[in-house]
Amino acid sequence: MTQIAVLPGDGIGPEITAQAARVLSAVAPDLTLVEAPVGGAAYDLHGHPLPPETLALAQNSAAILFGAVGDWKYDQLERALRPEQAILGLRKAMGLFANLRPAILYPQLAEASSLKPEVVSGLDILIVRELTGDIYFGQPRGVRTVEEGPFAGDRQGFDTMLYAETEIRRIARIAFEAAQKRNKKLCSVDKANVLETSQLWRDVIIEVAKDYPDVELSHMYVDNAAMQLVRAPKEFDVIVTGNIFGDILSDEAAMLTGSIGMLPSASLNESNQGLYEPSHGSAPDIAGQNKANPLATILSAAMLLRYSLGRENEAQRIEQAVAAVLEQGLRTADIQSEGTQLVGTSEMGDAVLRALG
Ligand code: IPM
Ligand code: MG
Numbered sequence: 395m396t397q398i399a400v401l402p403g404d405g406i407g408p409e410i411t412a413q414a415a416r417v418l419s420a421v422a423p424d425l426t427l428v429e430a431p432v433g434g435a436a437y438d439l440h441g442h443p444l445p446p447e448t449l450a451l452a453q454n455s456a457a458i459l460f461g462a463v464g465d466w467k468y469d470q471l472e473r474a475l476r477p478e479q480a481i482l483g484l485r486k487a488m489g490l491f492a493n494l495r496p497a498i499l500y501p502q503l504a505e506a507s508s509l510k511p512e513v514v515s516g517l518d519i520l521i522v523r524e525l526t527g528d529i530y531f532g533q534p535r536g537v538r539t540v541e542e543g544p545f546a547g548d549r550q551g552f553d554t555m556l557y558a559e560t561e562i563r564r565i566a567r568i569a570f571e572a573a574q575k576r577n578k579k580l581c582s583v584d585k586a587n588v589l590e591t592s593q594l595w596r597d598v599i600i601e602v603a604k605d606y607p608d609v610e611l612s613h614m615y616v617d618n619a620a621m622q623l624v625r626a627p628k629e630f631d632v633i634v635t636g637n638i639f640g641d642i643l644s645d646e647a648a649m650l651t652g653s654i655g656m657l658p659s660a661s662l663n664e665s666n667q668g669l670y671e672p673s674h675g676s677a678p679d680i681a682g683q684n685k686a687n688p689l690a691t692i693l694s695a696a697m698l699l700r701y702s703l704g705r706e707n708e709a710q711r712i713e714q715a716v717a718a719v720l721e722q723g724l725r726t727a728d729i730q731s732e733g734t735q736l737v738g739t740s741e742m743g744d745a746v747l748r749a750l751g
Contacts, residue, residue: 396703398425399455401432401448404477405676406686406739407461408435413688413743414459417715418695420747421708428455432484433463433477433676443480449487457702458484458669459695462676477676485525490661490669491561492568493523493640494697497647497657502720506652506729509624514650519630520576521647522569523640524561525661528591530637532556555591557636559598564664566602569634573609579631581612583619583639595636616643623647648673655687655728658694660701668702670694684738687726689716692746715749722749 400415402408415427430436430448437443443463452458463477473479484490499507499517507514532554540548566582573580582599584592596613603611614622616639622629623643627650635643648654657673672690680686696712699705724745725734737745 396425397455398427398698399448399452399458400427400429401452401458401460402429402435403433403461403463403480403676404435404465405462405678405681407433407463407676409682409684409739410672410686410688410691411459411461413739413746414691414695416743417692417712417746417750418459418698420750421711422699422703422705427459432460433480434465434468436480437468437471437475437477441475443475443477444483448480449484452484452669453488455667457667457698459691459698460484460669460671461691462672462674464676465678467678481671482530484669485661486531488667488669489526489663490667491524491526491664492565492662493521493525493644494568494572494660494662494701495521495523495640495644495647495657495673496659497521497644497651499651500653500656500717500720502717503651503653503656503729503731505731507650508652509627509650514627514652517627517650519627519647520572520632521640521644522565522572522632522634523644524557524565524634524636525640526637527557527561528637529553529555555589555638557591557595559594562595562598563602566599566634567605568662569632570602570606570609573632574606577631578608579610579612581614581619581630581633583614583616583633583635583643585616585639586613587615591636599634619643620646623650644673653687653729654690655726656689656693658690658697660694660697662701666702668698670698670702684740685727686739687728688739688742689726689746692716692743711750712746715746715751718749719745 402411586592696709700709
């Protein structure tokens with residue numbers, strides 16, 4: 395029995411995961427889907443965003459289908475109890491260090507981008523983001539009182555950027571291997587002109603590159619990368635970067651496509667156990683209104699089949715069905731344009747199920 399944990403979360407999470415779960419069960423009826431609360435929903439029920447039962451279910455499953463977490467109503471809680479801690483806790487506890495975030499422009503949605511069509515048409519980039527290290531998890535961190543100098547007596551916030559070479563090496567291998575399967579171009583993004591952590595990052599990437607002579611490696615500072623992503627995004631194939639730079643650049647890359655509601659993601663550990671979630675957030679403003687686009691989550695289910703279960707055929711069946719519904723002109727509000735037909739979350743799910751054939 396292959397068990398999949400389904401963690402819907404907050405906001406639009408329950409609506410979009412419901413549609414993705416229907417599609418997943420339709421192409422792979424042998425899978426056992428088990429649902430558990432996470433994020434604010436789990437806090438409301440059990441007083442913690444990642445209750446031990448939810449973590450145990452995730453750890454004992456082949457993969458996790460994740461919706462989204464977060465809602466303004468939890469902003470006043472202490473950090474350890476906020477919904478975001480659920481996703482950070484799952485990443486850390488399960489060692490999900492490799493985050494794959496594709497940014498693909500669907501030809502049917504070309505006019506959804508805010509950039510000129512010639513800049514983005516055919517865009518297909520993959521961001522490989524390290525997910526369990528860096529300033530996100532580095533110790534020490536906190537708020538202390540400054541002892542001396544011009545700011546003596548002030549409260550001072552501090553975090554620590556850290557990378558061990560093993561962490562850099564393993565994410566580098568994932569990225570080089572991904573590049574080998576694509577256009578064999580890898581751009582490593584860092585801030586080596588300023589940060590020690592980044593200089594080590596760059597040195598280790600160069601060492602690992604010796605094992606992948608067929609991949610053309612380049613390096614870019616993160617500020618320049620942010621600029622090049624809007625200037626000439628098609629110059630990129632695979633980008634590899636650390637946790638915080640990847641957080642920022644992946645949102646930028648997603649927006650290039652104009653349809654963040656379409657983009658799935660995968661977070662994998664050493665044993666290919668993975669967490670699959672849409673790249674977008676919980677959108678509490680439209681929650682419960684049958685407005686959200688379920689396609690990113692449905693496409694995340696396809697990534698789940700591909701990366702954690704090795705079931706490429708079923709993954710492609712889902713991806714082809716999504717392309718077919720776009721071709722039919724069906725659109726949720728976020729990707730609607732003239733001459734297309736507006737549908738809700740569940741109708742989009744119905745359409746994908748029909749298109750599976
Ligand atoms: C993401 C999100 C998370 C992150 C938040 C919700 C903690 O922005 O997955 O990109 O910063 O990693
Ligand atoms: Mg982010």
